Amino acid sequence: MTVQSLPDARSHEARLDRLAEIAVRVGLGLAPGQELVITAPIEGVGLARLVTEHAYRAGASLVTTLFEDEESTLLRYRHAPDESFDKVNAWLYEGMAAAYRSGAARLAIRGSNPALLAEQDPAKVARANRAMARAYRPALDLITQYTINWSIVPFASPAWARAMFPDEPEGVAVARLWDAIFASARVDASDPVAAWEAHNRELQTRAGLLNAKAYAALRFRGPGTDLTVGLSDGHEWLGGSTRAQNGLVCNPNIPTEEVFTTPHKDRVDGHVSSTKPLSYQGTLIQDIRVRFEGGRIVEAQARTGEAVLRKVLETDEGAARLGEVALVPFSSPISKSGLLFYNTLFDENAASHIALGQAYASCIRGGTDMSADELAGRGANTSLIHIDWMIGSDQVDVDGITGEGSSEPVMRGGEWV
Amino acid sequence: MTVQSLPDARSHEARLDRLAEIAVRVGLGLAPGQELVITAPIEGVGLARLVTEHAYRAGASLVTTLFEDEESTLLRYRHAPDESFDKVNAWLYEGMAAAYRSGAARLAIRGSNPALLAEQDPAKVARANRAMARAYRPALDLITQYTINWSIVPFASPAWARAMFPDEPEGVAVARLWDAIFASARVDASDPVAAWEAHNRELQTRAGLLNAKAYAALRFRGPGTDLTVGLSDGHEWLGGSTRAQNGLVCNPNIPTEEVFTTPHKDRVDGHVSSTKPLSYQGTLIQDIRVRFEGGRIVEAQARTGEAVLRKVLETDEGAARLGEVALVPFSSPISKSGLLFYNTLFDENAASHIALGQAYASCIRGGTDMSADELAGRGANTSLIHIDWMIGSDQVDVDGITGEGSSEPVMRGGEWV
Numbered sequence: 001m002t003v004q005s006l007p008d009a010r011s012h013e014a015r016l017d018r019l020a021e022i023a024v025r026v027g028l029g030l031a032p033g034q035e036l037v038i039t040a041p042i043e044g045v046g047l048a049r050l051v052t053e054h055a056y057r058a059g060a061s062l063v064t065t066l067f068e069d070e071e072s073t074l075l076r077y078r079h080a081p082d083e084s085f086d087k088v089n090a091w092l093y094e095g096m097a098a099a100y101r102s103g104a105a106r107l108a109i110r111g112s113n114p115a116l117l118a119e120q121d122p123a124k125v126a127r128a129n130r131a132m133a134r135a136y137r138p139a140l141d142l143i144t145q146y147t148i149n150w151s152i153v154p155f156a157s158p159a160w161a162r163a164m165f166p167d168e169p170e171g172v173a174v175a176r177l178w179d180a181i182f183a184s185a186r187v188d189a190s191d192p193v194a195a196w197e198a199h200n201r202e203l204q205t206r207a208g209l210l211n212a213k214a215y216a217a218l219r220f221r222g223p224g225t226d227l228t229v230g231l232s233d234g235h236e237w238l239g240g241s242t243r244a245q246n247g248l249v250c251n252p253n254i255p256t257e258e259v260f261t262t263p264h265k266d267r268v269d270g271h272v273s274s275t276k277p278l279s280y281q282g283t284l285i286q287d288i289r290v291r292f293e294g295g296r297i298v299e300a301q302a303r304t305g306e307a308v309l310r311k312v313l314e315t316d317e318g319a320a321r322l323g324e325v326a327l328v329p330f331s332s333p334i335s336k337s338g339l340l341f342y343n344t345l346f347d348e349n350a351a352s353h354i355a356l357g358q359a360y361a362s363c364i365r366g367g368t369d370m371s372a373d374e375l376a377g378r379g380a381n382t383s384l385i386h387i388d389w390m391i392g393s394d395q396v397d398v399d400g401i402t403g404e405g406s407s408e409p410v411m412r413g414g415e416w417v
Numbered sequence: 418m419t420v421q422s423l424p425d426a427r428s429h430e431a432r433l434d435r436l437a438e439i440a441v442r443v444g445l446g447l448a449p450g451q452e453l454v455i456t457a458p459i460e461g462v463g464l465a466r467l468v469t470e471h472a473y474r475a476g477a478s479l480v481t482t483l484f485e486d487e488e489s490t491l492l493r494y495r496h497a498p499d500e501s502f503d504k505v506n507a508w509l510y511e512g513m514a515a516a517y518r519s520g521a522a523r524l525a526i527r528g529s530n531p532a533l534l535a536e537q538d539p540a541k542v543a544r545a546n547r548a549m550a551r552a553y554r555p556a557l558d559l560i561t562q563y564t565i566n567w568s569i570v571p572f573a574s575p576a577w578a579r580a581m582f583p584d585e586p587e588g589v590a591v592a593r594l595w596d597a598i599f600a601s602a603r604v605d606a607s608d609p610v611a612a613w614e615a616h617n618r619e620l621q622t623r624a625g626l627l628n629a630k631a632y633a634a635l636r637f638r639g640p641g642t643d644l645t646v647g648l649s650d651g652h653e654w655l656g657g658s659t660r661a662q663n664g665l666v667c668n669p670n671i672p673t674e675e676v677f678t679t680p681h682k683d684r685v686d687g688h689v690s691s692t693k694p695l696s697y698q699g700t701l702i703q704d705i706r707v708r709f710e711g712g713r714i715v716e717a718q719a720r721t722g723e724a725v726l727r728k729v730l731e732t733d734e735g736a737a738r739l740g741e742v743a744l745v746p747f748s749s750p751i752s753k754s755g756l757l758f759y760n761t762l763f764d765e766n767a768a769s770h771i772a773l774g775q776a777y778a779s780c781i782r783g784g785t786d787m788s789a790d791e792l793a794g795r796g797a798n799t800s801l802i803h804i805d806w807m808i809g810s811d812q813v814d815v816d817g818i819t820g821e822g823s824s825e826p827v828m829r830g831g832e833w834v
């Protein structure tokens with residue numbers, strides 16, 4: 001059944017092996033002698049082993065996989081005392097930060113169950129996330145500042161596949177999700193590495209056009225949306241591969257279809273509606289509607305998950321401000337699949353989006369060498385969180401607003417003009 | 418098939434759940450609010466989850482399991498560059514030490530494949546072990562000094578079971594190993610916790626008798642063995658449960674049948690032959706014969722694994738000296754099973770044994786409060802390694818040598834006198 005649904009003659013194992021090779025060569029751009037830290041769902045041990053093999057073949061000095069077990073997470077919510085939810089294994093996050101500081105690359109294999117924590121107390125979920133975000137911060141800074149090369153690749157876990165295809169038998173659901181993953185990761189291209197090089201060139205050309213324009217703001221208009229997103233001073237549009245500060249070129253997200261930059265944290269005004277559900281650490285937040293004033297969300301509603309959304313916005317001062325704005329055409333391959341993935345790695349690549357929270361210093365020219373104060377002076381937001389949510393669709397238009405205040409069409413009906 | 422071989426009506430799942438409860442209540446003596454760090458083979462995720470549940474029910478603040486994947490270890494030996502074998506993920510060992518320093522308990526679930534590295538280059542194995550031992554040292558010190566409560570419990574991995582029962586189908590082999598594990602861990606007692614309390618009292622009575630004697634040395638005599646093991650000044654015999662420095666009472670090994678103490682690092686003389694194979698990190702070392710002079714091994718041979726043994730002895734100055742001597746009657750339940758486990762946790766509890774390398778400060782009166790110099794002054798050995806190997810059998814006699822030089826029988830034909 002699984003085999004019949006494949007679009008070509010390659011076996012699942014062969015395609016999985018290619019995904020592992022893409023993760024190491026395209027995703028990480030791993031250097032000989034470099035250490036590698038992998039995080040992976042325990043069900044993804046097969047993919048983790050393939051990545052480990054390709055990493056050693058590429059000259060990795062040591063590969064360590066930290067396996068994550070969602071069942072154990074649930075056991076905590078079911079049986080742990082209340083005090084548990086402010087506790088975090090900071091020693092593990094500090095260890096990861098130490099690994100990155102000493103030069104290790106980082107690969108996250110992701111396939112989490114989008115509904116894992118849906119039944120749990122949102123207050124406990126928020127407390128646990130806040131504690132985790134605080135402990136993770138030093139390691140996350142090394143990642144967002146591209147001190148090291150890093151990447152995220154998907155894994156079709158049964159729980160994720162069931163959430164996407166609830167009416168299919170599990171085997172079919174998993175096979176369909178793998179097909180979507182392999183397609184989006186260009187696994188079936190005759191030369192996947194060359195296909196990624198071409199794709200990176202396209203995204204970088206698009207980013208270059210936007211950088212040449214140097215708009216002061218973008219204006220999004222569509223059903224339930226009229227939002228002006230001021231861009232940070234000296235912002236830079238990025239897309240596709242990135243040269244990390246250690247000189248290595250990585251593709252931080254596989255798949256990726258977006259070009260993105262840093263908005264100005266104090267210059268966002270208007271109202272906006274989400275166009276796809278947001279799966280936030282186990283809770284589905286649907287039909288978000290928020291209003292911004294002076295960069296800050298002053299009103300927030302959602303049809304489902306509103307309590308979790310409100311907790312998220314209260315995480316810290318920066319959690320109610322924007323740290324990213326990204327443009328993705330409605331005709332992008334992931335959007336064309338028509339699938340809802342309940343997973344940011346995919347859904348953000350199916351639609352234009354904004355992110356609450358932490359900005360990427362790399363999206364400000366010279367930003368990775370700037371102090372926190374300098375970055376804030378350019379308008380870059382700081383927060384413990386970074387949560388992307390989708391605001392683009394075939395009914396949303398985007399205009400660029402120049403420094404002089406005139407308006408130019410950038411996207412119409414969700415497509416590049 | 419599995420079910421038919423069980424000695425009683427309890428299901429495998431119910432017995433596994435009891436083992437998890439014993440690990441938390443008897444092995445760790447976990448305190449409410451305490452953090453727990455588990456290491457487990459990835460195949461042992463089921464047992465790790467049961468332990469996690471019991472730990473949270475006992476009030477654990479947070480349980481983190483670090484899963485170990487032997488397949489990934491093999492991939493390193495097969496594909497990593499030569500430089501890899503001096504590299505270690507020190508950040509992870511430092512993280513674990515930080516967890517213990519902040520009060521976390523530690524459970525090791527062990528079920529490694531005794532032959533995992535048998536085909537690998539002994540020089541690479543030794544280099545990797547040395548790098549690991551160095552990085553692990555700070556965490557191991559917190560364990561050997563009982564700064565925290567800790568325990569080791571067994572898991573019947575397929576690879577371990579196949580090594581023990583090479584002629585059985587894998588399912589039968591695994592079921593037979595589980596039976597042996599459950600029996601040794603007193604899982605089938607009507608009240609396992611009470612059974613462990615009684616067992617601990619017996620071991621502690623035996624240790625008390627030996628402490629009252631305060632022998633200067635033990636003399637082992639049997640086929641290929643005439644060895645005098647001087648005991649450290651102020652040595653203390655221990656057995657069964659231990660009160661850690663954090664006040665919590667733990668059973669560091671499940672199973673355990675031994676009473677043990679710290680020999681004097683400079684006062685071991687004579688020759689000794691191993692009575693069971695030693696499985697050392699994937700290599701079987703069989704028929705060890707060594708000669709001691711002034712505490713140090715000056716000649717060493719083995720029928721198999723001699724190259725690995727020699728590398729072990731070269732680890733550091735203390736690796737060729739003794740850090741432990743332990744007495745176990747030949748009639749101990751694990752010995753009576755007649756099985757060879759290729760696993761120190763079991764085989765050391767089937768026979769009297771000695772250990773190369775690091776001594777336990779807790780086996781010297783007041784030792785956990787002593788400086789390194791004070792401990793050395795009493796005769797306690799230091800090393801990056803601690804490797805137990807079996808020298809007892811039904812043909813080995815043990816005498817106690819008093820301070821005045823007279824001799825008293827302690828064991829005859831492997832049994833307490």
Ligand SMILES: [Zn+2]
Pocket residue numbers: 258260324326348353388
């Ligand atoms: Zn984005």
Ligand SMILES: [Zn+2]
Pocket residue numbers: 324355386387388
């Ligand atoms: Zn983002």
Ligand SMILES: [Zn+2]
Pocket residue numbers: 675677741743765770805
């Ligand atoms: Zn021992």
Ligand SMILES: [Zn+2]
Pocket residue numbers: 741772803804805
């Ligand atoms: Zn020992």
